[in-house]
Amino acid sequence: MVFLDNDSFLTSLNKLYQATTKKGSVWVTMKRYVDSDSNFATKKAERKHPKLGEEENKCLVRATNGKKKISTIVLVKDIQSFQQSYKNILLVNLNNLKQVPKEKKKPSSSQRKMTP
Amino acid sequence: MYIADWDEFFDKSEQLYRSDPSKTRFSFKYRHVDAKVVLKVTNDRVNLKYQTDKENDFKRIDQLNNLFFGLTTAL
Numbered sequence: 001m002v003f004l005d006n007d008s009f010l011t012s013l014n015k016l017y018q019a020t021t022k023k024g025s026v027w028v029t030m031k032r033y034v035d036s037d038s039n040f041a042t043k044k045a046e047r048k049h050p051k052l053g054e055e056e057n058k059c060l061v062r063a064t065n066g067k068k069k070i071s072t073i074v075l076v077k078d079i080q081s082f083q084q085s086y087k088n089i090l091l092v093n094l095n096n097l098k099q100v101p102k103e104k105k106k107p108s109s110s111q112r113k114m115t116p
Numbered sequence: 117m118y119i120a121d122w123d124e125f126f127d128k129s130e131q132l133y134r135s136d137p138s139k140t141r142f143s144f145k146y147r148h149v150d151a152k153v154v155l156k157v158t159n160d161r162v163n164l165k166y167q168t169d170k171e172n173d174f175k176r177i178d179q180l181n182n183l184f185f186g187l188t189t190a191l
Contacts, residue, residue, distance in 0.1 A: 014148075015147065017146070017148070020147075020148055020149075021148045021149075023149055024147075024148075025146065025147040025148075025149075026146050027143055027144070027145045028143070028144045028145075028146075029141055029142065029143040029144075030142050030181075030185070031140065031141035031188060031189070032137050032138060032187075032189075033189040035137065051118050057172075057183070057189050058188070058189065059185055059188040059189050060188075074189070075183070075189075076189045078134070079186075079189050082185070083181065083182060083185050085180070086181065087178055090174070090177065090178070090181075091174070093145060094145070094153070094171075094174060094177075096148050096152070097119070097151050097169055097170055097171040097173070097174070098149040098151060098169050098170050098171060099170075099171045099179075100171065100172055105124060106133050
């Protein structure tokens with residue numbers, strides 16, 4: 001599996017979202033990634049029971065639209081910035097969800113403009 | 117089966133991950149055409165799903181993202 005670096009992953013993810021506005025879906029999956037799980041040079045039994053605390057845990061993030069697949073590994077030191085950039089991409093692209101008017105408040109379009 | 121109650125879904129997701137960190141994954145599906153979001157947490161045995169189409173559930177999606185970013189990189 002080829003892993004993209006964090007930035008190109010986010011760029012590709014953004015493109016993936018933009019390409020599916022007319023049809024299709026995008027799946028983003030994340031799970032823990034441990035090097036020894038994917039190191040097929042070691043024995044299976046060893047892979048199944050990695051020694052605890054020896055490896056830094058990483059976050060594997062994958063995305064697909066059913067055809068194109070992209071993936072990246074996020075290290076602990078990068079998690080904060082990745083988290084923020086990822087959130088921004090979602091904010092931009094999840095623009096089709098239903099707006100629920102707040103209870104007992106007038107439509108706040110004018111109020112929103114005033115707050116920075 | 118979808119779980120309707122967010123807090124229940126969130127708590128169960130975290131429990132599921134902690135019970136089996138190497139197998140549990142979190143999948144987030146967004147379908148722009150239908151304006152639909154499905155959040156799924158599974159370890160291939162237990163399957164937890166939550167769906168929404170509302171904008172103010174965004175903070176929940178973000179909450180779960182943060183949970184998994186945190187859990188997967190915790191020691």
